Amino acid sequence: MSIPVVTVGQAQEDIVGGLERLHGPVTVVRRCAELAELLAACQSGLARAAVVADGCEELTASLVDRLGAVGVAIIALTDNPDEASRLRGIGVPSAVLGVEAATLAARISEAVAQLVGRQPGHPAAGLADPAAALRPVPAASEDVPAASGTGxxxxxxxxxxxxxxxxxxxxxxxxxxxxxxxxxxxxxxxxxxxxxxxxxxxxxxxxxxxxxxxxxxxxxxxxxxxxxxxxxxxxxxxxxxxxxxxxxxxxxxxxxxxxxxxxxxxxxxxxxxxxxxxxxxxxxxxxxxxxxxxxxxxxxxxxxxxxxxxxxxxxxxxxxxxxxxxxxxxxxxxxxxxxxxxxxxxxxxxxxxxxxxxxxxxxxxxxxxxxxxxxxxxxxxxxxxxxxxxxxxxxxxxxxxxxxxxxxxxxxxxxxxxxxxxxxxxxxxxxxxx
Structure with missing residues (x-):
């Protein structure tokens, strides 16, 4: 059974064309102009996966998890190693922008399979606020005992x-x-x-x-x-x-x-x-x-x-x-x-x-x-x-x-x-x- 996918980003034409030519594991059901449109499409139950080729810097852990709660897995495309690392930290697998269609389809299938097998206690929340204005408060911690790392x-x-x-x-x-x-x-x-x-x-x-x-x-x-x-x-x-x-x-x-x-x-x-x-x-x-x-x-x-x-x-x-x-x-x-x-x-x-x-x-x-x-x-x-x-x-x-x-x-x-x-x-x- 083919996985319905929605896409967003400047590279979506190459993405869509490559995925559609596979005639198999995934099917692109909507091409979105911006992330907000993609989110609306996901909430409507249209897709099981989303490919974000543009605007992945707007993805947050809460947003990703709420999409997961409605059964949508996300794959982000980026050539920036730092951004890829950040995305991994919030649970989003990534691939380079020029990824082969077959490889991308396999990543999508893997992400959907992992989402289906996710445990019930996995995080679930709503959209979060940006952290641009944060000012961490320093703490005098020299007297606090060191931790074991498995608290x-x-x-x-x-x-x-x-x-x-x-x-x-x-x-x-x-x-x-x-x-x-x-x-x-x-x-x-x-x-x-x-x-x-x-x-x-x-x-x-x-x-x-x-x-x-x-x-x-x-x-x-x-x-x-x-x-x-x-x-x-x-x-x-x-x-x-x-x-x-x-x-x-x-x-x-x-x-x-x-x-x-x-x-x-x-x-x-x-x-x-x-x-x-x-x-x-x-x-x-x-x-x-x-x-x-x-x-x-x-x-x-x-x-x-x-x-x-x-x-x-x-x-x-x-x-x-x-x-x-x-x-x-x-x-x-x-x-x-x-x-x-x-x-x-x-x-x-x-x-x-x-x-x-x-x-x-x-x-x-x-x-x-x-x-x-x-x-x-x-x-x-x-x-x-x-x-x-x-x-x-x-x-x-x-x-x-x-x-x-x-x-x-x-x-x-x-x-x-x-x-x-x-x-x-x-x-x-x-x-x-x-």
Whole structure:
């Protein structure tokens, strides 16, 4: 069966003629004058592949991926080695402008075959903004430990309300840094990004948005990500931070395809990448009239898909527990392969009665969710308030806090041993005492 192809560019006459003379693997169904026309043709379902001979510099990771989502593979033609390298970085195979028709047809067939066999978790997002006006923010990173290049991603998620996602995520990053890990903390909450405020970072430069723009253009490498990330020093260790969007209406800057590339680079520069996500898991597909439009919750969904470990944080009270139960059911539908680590936060007798852990386990059994509660984080309002007031972490303002100890045990045992334990590593115990 022949593959329908649309083309665009000054060299399209030679391309079209050569492909049509093959009378076989591909068929040119439309010759487009510009890239916008090609995109419209692809969205209409006219083609399975697109050959871009002119205007390939306008291709971005998000655009390519959205075309992939509607079943269209892209081949770019360029004689510029640097442009070919950039295109490879955003997932676009390329060939020289004078490529033989048979070779081009084979490349098209290969690209379509790869697209058909793509895994469901592959990036998907909308059109992105250009990165011409970016000004990477340098970070003092000499004190940050070097990474192994094969970092793990931890996602901290929780349902609507205030279960304490950001507090948990920020302190996880601090505890891992205190253990000597190279850590990158990412604020991917598209509704209420607050990592910068929690850490007392006055210059909110929307580091994640900067990184996403560079990634979308195929210009984000490890060095660029290191320049953008801000360094946060504590008395026990230093970690890096990609701050979130400064206003909720900037959510369109967090496109899923670009975020996927950012997280891929993040694995290279950090042993552990801790991502604070938004609460909403709605896919938005049914309410969007434009298949190329960005998705409000794409950053959260993509992070959960790519994460090695997902912590589902709920508030331990009569409102928070049923919210978490419903949220876990939504999480299973939205990201079927995830196996969340359930964490009850703000555990206190005043909210659930005497012996709060037993009360919560009994309530959990009555609700009947598949996932069991893995950890309880005690409420410690004074310590949390002091940390927030000082723009700091628990390990600095309340090193003896039971909440700090519970977070350290949860995340350090998970990363180092991949199992829960009531005993810290010797390093963790020494640092808690320090």
């Amino acid at each position: 793990r991603i931890i996602a901290v998620w929780g349902p609507a309300g205030s279960p304490g996602r950001t507090l948990v995520a920020a302190n996880m990053a601090g505890e891992l840094a205190a253990e000597g890990k190279s850590v990158l903390l990412v604020d991917a909450d598209s509704y209420g990004a607050s990592i910068a405020a929690v850490l007392g970072l006055l210059d909110e430069s929307a580091g994640l948005a900067q990184a996403c723009r560079l990634a979308d253009q195929g210009m984000l490498d490890a060095d660029a990500l290191l320049r953008i990330a801000a360094a946060v020093a504590t008395r026990l260790g230093t970690f890096r931070v990609l701050t979130g969007i400064t206003r909720a209406d900037r959510w369109t800057e967090l496109r899923a395809a670009a975020l996927s590339l950012v997280l891929e680079r993040a694995r290279e520069i950090a042993d552990v990448v801790v991502v604070d996500t938004g609460f909403c898991l709605e896919a938005d597909e049914e309410i969007s009239f434009d298949t190329m439009a960005p998705r409000r919750n794409a950053a959260t969904l993509r992070t959960l898909e790519l994460a090695d470990t997902v912590y589902a944080v709920g508030s331990a009270d009569p409102v928070g527990v049923p919210r978490l139960v419903r949220g876990l059911a939504e999480l299973e539908l939205a990201v079927p392969n995830v196996s969340p680590v359930v964490v009850m936060n703000k555990v206190r007798a005043g909210a659930v009665g005497r012996a709060p852990e037993r009360q919560l386990r009994d309530a959990w059994d009555r609700y009947g969710p598949a996932a069991e509660i893995s950890a309880f984080l005690p409420a410690d309002g004074p310590a949390a308030d002091s940390a927030l007031l000082g723009g700091s972490l628990l390990l600095e303002v309340a090193p003896e806090s039971k909440l700090r100890a519970a977070i350290a045990e949860l995340v350090c045992a998970s990363v180092q041993q991949k199992r829960r334990s009531s005993v810290f590593s010797s390093t963790a115990r020494r640092r808690l005492k320090g």
